[in-house]
Amino acid sequence: MAEKCPECNSESVSFDSKRAETVCNKCGIVIDERQIDTTQEWRAFDYEQRKKRDRTGSFLTYTRHDKGLSTSIGDQGYSDLYKLSPSKRASFYRLKRWHKQVSTATERNLRFALSELDRISSTLSLPKNIRETTALIYRKAVTKGLVRGRSMESVVAAALYAACRKHNVPRTLDEIAEASNVKKREIGRTYRFITRELKIRLLPTSPIDYISRFSSSLKLSPLVQEEAIKILKQAQEHDLVSGRGPTGVAAAAIYVSSTLSNEKRTQREVAEVAGVTEVTIRNRYKELIEELGIADKMSEASAKDD
Structure with a gap:
């Protein structure tokens, strides 16, 4: 709501920054005076000036072992060090080295684990919210002593898989195992352990979550994606999804929709993108076309291609 003049009820008021009025x-009446200016008193014309003059630190983040709250000694340069005596300069460098060292075992564990998380997340091109959730899950696991007796890499990979499932970002255990250099069986075992101990409730992965990524990798049109999602929804109604691997069902739906839409991809191409075998696709494909009654359409589409 615009401020009004108490004298003439005019809404045409202005703030004089020089007089703080x-x-x-x-009518020229002074409505308010001696106002506090809450804006910054300095100006910056590029990123370097803004970084140098800014007096606040970075935002709070769980992806740093200190949550981004620590400060560093000597970040503004060493231009004035020549004025100090050699002993004082040596003391300064010693303090800077000690300041960078992490004191407790928990902090050292977090530093190495979070650097490993950054590496895996960059390899898989995961967004920032996934990294934050993974770091939070790993911190809870460290606090409860769940890391003891297990490799740090397996716990990080398991926490990352849990975060991906929580935010509906489809990444398979095979992809995370390849990026983390940890065996798939070990990641799965650790994932079940930490979700049970931390009481993390996650819904089963839906095959629909994989349609967009697989279709993009196969360079299929949005119409094929829509058709694949429609097939999967019908499959859920006929109870053809439960108890089956979501990637295999999604791959079979993409194979069927691409054939029906005249953008056919071979089973081998779909299998390579989805990370499943051609046998899995054939088994899920037969179930879909028989139960959904689209076997005749598939035969006609295949005949046109031939």
Whole structure:
């Protein structure tokens, strides 16, 4: 709501920054004076100036072992060090080295684990919210002593898989195992352990979550994606999804929809993108076309291609 002049009820008021006053432009009355200026008193014309003059630190983040709250000694340069005696300069460098060292075992564990998380997340091109959730899950696991007796890499990979499932970002255990250099069986075992101990409730992965990524890798049109999602929804109604691997069902739906839409991809191409075998696709494909009654359409589409 716009401020009004108490004298003439005019809404044409302005703030004079030099005098710190609010003045009515119509009658000239001073509505408010001695106002506090909450804006910054300095200006910056590029990123370097803004970084140098800024007096606040970075935002709170769980992806740093200190949550981004620590400060560093000597970040503004060493231009004045020549004025100090050699002993003082040696003391300064010693303090800077000690400051960078992490004191407790928990902090050292977090530093190495979070650097490993950054590496895996960059390899898989995961967004920032996934990294934050993974770091939070790993911190809870360290606090409860769940890391003891297990490799740090397996716990990080398991926490990352849990975060991906929580945010509906489809990444398979095979992809995370390849990026983390940890065996798939070990990641799965650790994932079940930490979700049970931390009481993390996650819904089963839906095959629909994989349609967009697989279709993009196969360079299929949005119409094929829509058709694949429609097939999967019908499959859920006929109870053809439960108890089966979501990637295999999604791959079979993409194979069927691409054939029906005249953008056919071979079973081998779909299998390579989805990370499943051709046998899995054939088994899921037969179930879909028989139960959904689209076997005749598939035969006609295949005949046109031939």
